[in-house]
Amino acid sequence: MWITLSVVTLVWLSKTQAHDFCEDVIYECKQGNVSWTRCYEDRIATCGLRGRFAPNFIRLRVTSSQEAEVSPTLHHRVHIPPSALQRSRGAVSEDEVLLVATVINSTFFQLSPPPGRGRGRAALPVHRQGTILGEAVLAVRAGNHPVTNLSKPVKLTFKHNKQVEDGTCVFWQESWLEDGTGHWSTDGCDTNDTGTEFICSCNHLSFFAVLVNPVLSVGKSNAVTLTYITYIGSALSVFFTINSLIICIFLQRRRPEKAIGVHMQLTGALLCLHLSFLLCSLWEWLLKESEEGWICQGLGLCLHWSLLATFTWMALEGFHLYLLLVRVFNIYVRKYLLKLSLVGWGLPTLTVMVCGIVGVYGKFSLDLRDGNNHNSTVQMCWMSSQFPQRLLVSYITTVAFPCLVILYNSCMLGLVVFKLWEVRRDSGWKKMDKEKGSRLWKDCATVLGLSCVLGLPWGLTSTTYISLTGIYVFTILNSLQGVFMFLWSLALTCKSQSDNNSSVRDPSSQKMMMTSFNN
Missing domain, CATH: 1.20.1070.10 (Rhodopsin 7-helix transmembrane proteins)
Known part of the structure; x- marks a missing residue:
């Protein structure tokens, strides 16, 4: 029995080295030459936690036939419809999928120049600049397959105070150069401001944020x-x-x-x-x-x-x-x-x-x-x-x-x-x-x-x-x-x-x- 426990312990330790803890994944991915956001999405599904819980980090298995709602922080909430969870399974027949939601500091996202011409009719209009609300980016990952072009959108909620105006829901789109830079895009996302919350309705899963231009309310x-x-x-x-x-x-x-x-x-x-x-x-x-x-x-x-x-x-x-x-x-x-x-x-x-x-x-x-x-x-x-x-x-x-x-x-x-x-x-x-x-x-x-x-x-x-x-x-x-x-x-x-x-x-x-x- 103790031999089995030792083997399990060694396997777990081998998978959770110092750089494999969830808190350190983003720093490890940023050091590489490949797309750090893709690296981050892949590794947060298998990273280890130093304690029983990690701040601003939720990872759990949910039933794909039911709606899922998680809140990584008091100011952020994610609501995912069953259609999105089922699409994230791909051809796998399992009824449960892994759902990960976490909040990342916006300083990790480096802006690149706006996309040039020749990259589609919406290349220039979707590029947005502004201040990230609360310097917080909400990362959402479900299953093992990309989730895009949903008929029923994913709803993401960002709480704010009434002094913040002109908010726009955006997601992170990496540069085609794959140099770790990118820009904020509104493609596929709609914004609804209730006065205390920004509700983003998006037809895909990605890294989401709200761009705001704080204006003095006269x-x-x-x-x-x-x-x-x-x-x-x-x-x-x-x-x-x-x-x-x-x-x-x-x-x-x-x-x-x-x-x-x-x-x-x-x-x-x-x-x-x-x-x-x-x-x-x-x-x-x-x-x-x-x-x-x-x-x-x-x-x-x-x-x-x-x-x-x-x-x-x-x-x-x-x-x-x-x-x-x-x-x-x-x-x-x-x-x-x-x-x-x-x-x-x-x-x-x-x-x-x-x-x-x-x-x-x-x-x-x-x-x-x-x-x-x-x-x-x-x-x-x-x-x-x-x-x-x-x-x-x-x-x-x-x-x-x-x-x-x-x-x-x-x-x-x-x-x-x-x-x-x-x-x-x-x-x-x-x-x-x-x-x-x-x-x-x-x-x-x-x-x-x-x-x-x-x-x-x-x-x-x-x-x-x-x-x-x-x-x-x-x-x-x-x-x-x-x-x-x-x-x-x-x-x-x-x-x-x-x-x-x-x-x-x-x-x-x-x-x-x-x-x-x-x-």
């Missing part, structure tokens, strides 16, 4: 308030940018300067931006239903063009500031404003022409959800929601490009601050205690004014993901950018009059004025 009242702030701010910006153009034209006639010409171009781009935004947002009330097609595409094109033009001219403002601060002497460029205009207006025009040819523009639908999980849809003329590569175009032209502009102009603003400090240090401002306060306020006003001209308030986009206050600050500052440009134009007018008066009293001050960055 509530219905705040959403209405922000909408009114945006519309009123844009309307005010339209009015004040028109006045700013009048002021710039007046200044240009009195004293032709390249800086005023650049300000004029930026003001014109801002005017087009706010006008286009108001038209695209209010198109449902302005147009008849039969006229929505080509007119909405045109409005979306105009909005995209004016947005690109605004950021391009902001970048050119930073470039002009660089010439005035760093290359103070010998900055004459033949047909300078003409060359800037070719870049400022030509680059956005070329971009929207390409986008228009490929059919980017159209009706854009945005699904919103308030704190009570009530859904609503907002529509406007922008990049069409039906265009398969809309996200790629949007990321490049409305995320990557503005980020580069804001980064560059932030460096230019830092250079301005350094130059101001250098000028005050050389002029001995420490000895002028009476004038110190007034000079400090003037310098702060200059920095704040330049921040608005250079478009740095757009850099507050990141604060909209942190707090409701950040959303309000971002909305107010950017909707009123036209008003700030008007105030800057008034400051230039006052500066021009002050410089003219000082030049009459002291002709030597005219030379200083020509090298000032305000010019």
Whole structure:
């Protein structure tokens, strides 16, 4: 008898070496060059447990003719219909099948670039990105045969709190390179959010998760308030940018300067931006239903063009500031404003022409959800929601490009601050205690004014993901950018009059004025 027990014990120990425990299987499979998910699925059926139970791990034999429901954790539940269990048996006549359900940390799944063209019509749309809910991936395995294309789906439940929104059920699809990477796909999975749970209905068994984009819930009242702030701010910006153009034209006639010409171009781009935004947002009330097609595409094109033009001219403002601060002497460029205009207006025009040819523009639908999980849809003329590569175009032209502009102009603003400090240090401002306060306020006003001209308030986009206050600050500052440009134009007018008066009293001050960055 003891010989038999010894043999059984040795066999069991040989199958449960240190690397064969269920807790260590994933690390062992990750070290191999083959598909680690396939290795993991194969080995969790035979791995050993260090104790009687393993955390987040369930393995048991279930009857294939009955429904099976297991919960590896308090937040995860799996419901498998009999048809799925019977298919997992294959041709085996046994009535029971082995069911394994476990939860894996999402850090083990490394994303690969999106699938390229030529891999089926759904190759691009099924690729999803986001944050894994709870960093938990639910792995489900049944029987010895793959379970796919089920008529009655498998239901997987992921509990969550009400602060998580926009969840999408996905499964892990490995890369065709079999290098251990892959992507999250929605193929064969439907999502149902009950408010406290995401219920995923999938027609196969695999590694499942819920991709979420945590969005700050502003509530219905705040959403209405922000909408009114945006519309009123844009309307005010339209009015004040028109006045700013009048002021710039007046200044240009009195004293032709390249800086005023650049300000004029930026003001014109801002005017087009706010006008286009108001038209695209209010198109449902302005147009008849039969006229929505080509007119909405045109409005979306105009909005995209004016947005690109605004950021391009902001970048050119930073470039002009660089010439005035760093290359103070010998900055004459033949047909300078003409060359800037070719870049400022030509680059956005070329971009929207390409986008228009490929059919980017159209009706854009945005699904919103308030704190009570009530859904609503907002529509406007922008990049069409039906265009398969809309996200790629949007990321490049409305995320990557503005980020580069804001980064560059932030460096230019830092250079301005350094130059101001250098000028005050050389002029001995420490000895002028009476004038110190007034000079400090003037310098702060200059920095704040330049921040608005250079478009740095757009850099507050990141604060909209942190707090409701950040959303309000971002909305107010950017909707009123036209008003700030008007105030800057008034400051230039006052500066021009002050410089003219000082030049009459002291002709030597005219030379200083020509090298000032305000010019």
